[in-house]
Amino acid sequence: MTIELALGPGAEFDAIRELLARWGDRAEGIGDDAAVLALPRGDALVASVDTAVEGRHFRRDWLTPREIAYRATTAALSDLAAMASHPRGILVALCVPAAWRSALGDLADGIGDAVDIARTRILGGNISGGTELSITTTVLGSTFTPLTRGGARPGDSVYVTGTLGGVGAELEALLAAAPPTRHRARFVHPMARIREAIWLSEHGATSAVDVSDGLAADARHVAAASGVGLSLDADLVPRFDDVTAEQALASGEEYELLVTARAPFDVAAFEARFDVPLTRIGDVVAGAATVEFRGARVATVRGYDHFSP
Amino acid sequence: MTIELALGPGAEFDAIRELLARWGDRAEGIGDDAAVLALPRGDALVASVDTAVEGRHFRRDWLTPREIAYRATTAALSDLAAMASHPRGILVALCVPAAWRSALGDLADGIGDAVDIARTRILGGNISGGTELSITTTVLGSTFTPLTRGGARPGDSVYVTGTLGGVGAELEALLAAAPPTRHRARFVHPMARIREAIWLSEHGATSAVDVSDGLAADARHVAAASGVGLSLDADLVPRFDDVTAEQALASGEEYELLVTARAPFDVAAFEARFDVPLTRIGDVVAGAATVEFRGARVATVRGYDHFSP
Numbered sequence: 001m002t003i004e005l006a007l008g009p010g011a012e013f014d015a016i017r018e019l020l021a022r023w024g025d026r027a028e029g030i031g032d033d034a035a036v037l038a039l040p041r042g043d044a045l046v047a048s049v050d051t052a053v054e055g056r057h058f059r060r061d062w063l064t065p066r067e068i069a070y071r072a073t074t075a076a077l078s079d080l081a082a083m084a085s086h087p088r089g090i091l092v093a094l095c096v097p098a099a100w101r102s103a104l105g106d107l108a109d110g111i112g113d114a115v116d117i118a119r120t121r122i123l124g125g126n127i128s129g130g131t132e133l134s135i136t137t138t139v140l141g142s143t144f145t146p147l148t149r150g151g152a153r154p155g156d157s158v159y160v161t162g163t164l165g166g167v168g169a170e171l172e173a174l175l176a177a178a179p180p181t182r183h184r185a186r187f188v189h190p191m192a193r194i195r196e197a198i199w200l201s202e203h204g205a206t207s208a209v210d211v212s213d214g215l216a217a218d219a220r221h222v223a224a225a226s227g228v229g230l231s232l233d234a235d236l237v238p239r240f241d242d243v244t245a246e247q248a249l250a251s252g253e254e255y256e257l258l259v260t261a262r263a264p265f266d267v268a269a270f271e272a273r274f275d276v277p278l279t280r281i282g283d284v285v286a287g288a289a290t291v292e293f294r295g296a297r298v299a300t301v302r303g304y305d306h307f308s309p
Numbered sequence: 310m311t312i313e314l315a316l317g318p319g320a321e322f323d324a325i326r327e328l329l330a331r332w333g334d335r336a337e338g339i340g341d342d343a344a345v346l347a348l349p350r351g352d353a354l355v356a357s358v359d360t361a362v363e364g365r366h367f368r369r370d371w372l373t374p375r376e377i378a379y380r381a382t383t384a385a386l387s388d389l390a391a392m393a394s395h396p397r398g399i400l401v402a403l404c405v406p407a408a409w410r411s412a413l414g415d416l417a418d419g420i421g422d423a424v425d426i427a428r429t430r431i432l433g434g435n436i437s438g439g440t441e442l443s444i445t446t447t448v449l450g451s452t453f454t455p456l457t458r459g460g461a462r463p464g465d466s467v468y469v470t471g472t473l474g475g476v477g478a479e480l481e482a483l484l485a486a487a488p489p490t491r492h493r494a495r496f497v498h499p500m501a502r503i504r505e506a507i508w509l510s511e512h513g514a515t516s517a518v519d520v521s522d523g524l525a526a527d528a529r530h531v532a533a534a535s536g537v538g539l540s541l542d543a544d545l546v547p548r549f550d551d552v553t554a555e556q557a558l559a560s561g562e563e564y565e566l567l568v569t570a571r572a573p574f575d576v577a578a579f580e581a582r583f584d585v586p587l588t589r590i591g592d593v594v595a596g597a598a599t600v601e602f603r604g605a606r607v608a609t610v611r612g613y614d615h616f617s618p
Contacts, residue, residue: 031534033391033519034357034448036455045354048343049400049447051435082342091358093402093445126360131440136402138358138447139343146345210342225340 022108035123043142048079065103069110076137077192082210084201085141087120095130149225156284165243168251232282235295331417344432352451357388374412378419385446386501393510394450396429404439458534465593474552477560541591544604
């Protein structure tokens with residue numbers, strides 16, 4: 001754990017003490033130049049990095065510091081889910097402006113919440129000053145059989161977990177300064193579908209991506225990486241009853257999983273185990289690497305690009 | 310590789326294309342939710358993260374963008390050297406303000422330079438906007454026998470690589486807006502002592518730390534982690550002839566190695582192989598976990614805290 005807040009003598013150590021006190025045994029062993037971690041024999045390492053920047057990925061008046069840090073950490077962990085990987089630990093790099101210094105403990109708690117839910121731990125980190133808060137999370141996982149975006153083949157079925165559109169609806173309300181919607185919890189407290197992804201991988205998934213840019217955009221990533229077409233039925237995409245199909249397909253930061261499989265999944269077994277819907281929404285087809293929507297008339301669906309200009 | 314620059318349609322993909330074009334086969338395989346990496350059988354994973362922030366760790370008018378990115382990446386890689394680890398790859402998270410957008414290719418080249426010298430590669434990354442440039446580098450390495458700060462034992466000898474003080478002297482000149490010193494190259498182009506560290510580990514090193522905060526401060530890290538005293542001779546610490554012992558001991562971002570060993574190293578063999586000085590500067594002693602300097606009268610040596618207020 002490196003710290004450099006330039007807060008004056010003593011204050012830097014107060015900051016690191018505060019973080020470590022909040023994290024407790026979730027961050028045991030921090031303190032050397034780097035973390036050391038044994039991976040299960042035969043597993044490959046899976047690694048990804050994600051940054052959340054104030055005013056760009058979140059606004060301070062929309063969420064508490066604890067919620068902001070939870071969402072940032074969960075967004076990064078969701079990339080491990082997309083690879084069907086077991087989390088082995090995270091590294092946290094924080095840029096903390098002076099105005100955020102008093103929120104440091106709450107930020108630590110939000111990171112701790114996400115780490116607890118993912119049943120992992122904090123391996124190391126870095127704190128520095130800055131003019132805007134940013135949280136950069138590196139997630140490390142491992143798996144014997146990584147699930148990539150590139151494994152979909154013609155004839156596979158396409159599935160999605162969860163119910164879409166709530167996150168986008170709440171974001172729209174926030175942007176309009178309207179009262180919170182009934183979907184606020186979906187926005188504030190997303191879940192990285194880690195255990196779900198491992199189950200799906202063990203039951204024949206051929207490819208996966210997490211829904212971070214919106215299902216339509218993320219489906220295109222799978223099509224491009226696999227070199228196949230995706231023919232999806234917009235009417236089958238599970239959505240809340242107060243959002244349109246277009247809204248459901250464009251809603252980003254859902255952190256649900258879009259998964260392909262050769263043989264059909266045992267949906268009842270999945271839903272009984274995880275209490276999360278699993279829905280077949282279309283087929284992988286031969287031909288150009290594009291995504292077609294049948295069913296409800298769907299206008300061009302724009303990828304999600306946060307709320308920044 | 311995730312990208313989100315909010316530069317308008319097309320511009321985001323131009324940015325990622327520019328990065329990948331500069332990196333070439335140093336960044337092959339980027340494009341899934343996470344990178345997948347096989348580690349040598351039996352090795353432990355070693356991981357660390359480091360952030361360099363504009364105006365805090367560097368100033369734009371002191372260095373070219375390529376040099377800034379090289380230094381940031383090398384600083385992170387130096388943590389792998391301190392653990393005597395083989396680099397396996399890095400993840401790069403960039404916050405790029407609009408004013409830096411035209412420098413993106415040069416930043417990519419600086420990262421590429423550091424990766425080439427360390428004989429490693431770029432596994433993934435993230436780009437977002439921001440109001441100040443920041444470069445957060447996660448370094449991943451592996452080793453069968455990690456070298457920590459905690460292995461020094463009474464009776465060990467203490468060594469340091471390189472010649473100290475040049476980086477601090479150049480930094481002082483920059484802060485005073487004075488002409489560059491003869492040490493400019495030490496400041497602009499530090500080296501992560503990766504191969505040196507692996508050699509030292511294979512030849513009996515018991516602990517190591519890289520000199521990032523200044524030798525005096527980093528020696529205290531070893532003393533604390535190992536629960537031993539360090540008795541160092543300030544006159545033996547190799548320094549340039551135009552810096553004082555105090556300056557050499559306080560000079561940070563040197564990225565040399567402070568190493569302890571039970572049996573003496575074959576200094577001639579090390580220096581012949583790496584063309585880098587290796588100097589015995591004192592002893593590990595029993596007692597309180599403190600650092601004592603004998604020899605030249607050394608006033609209290611302050612740890613290095615960059616140039617920020």
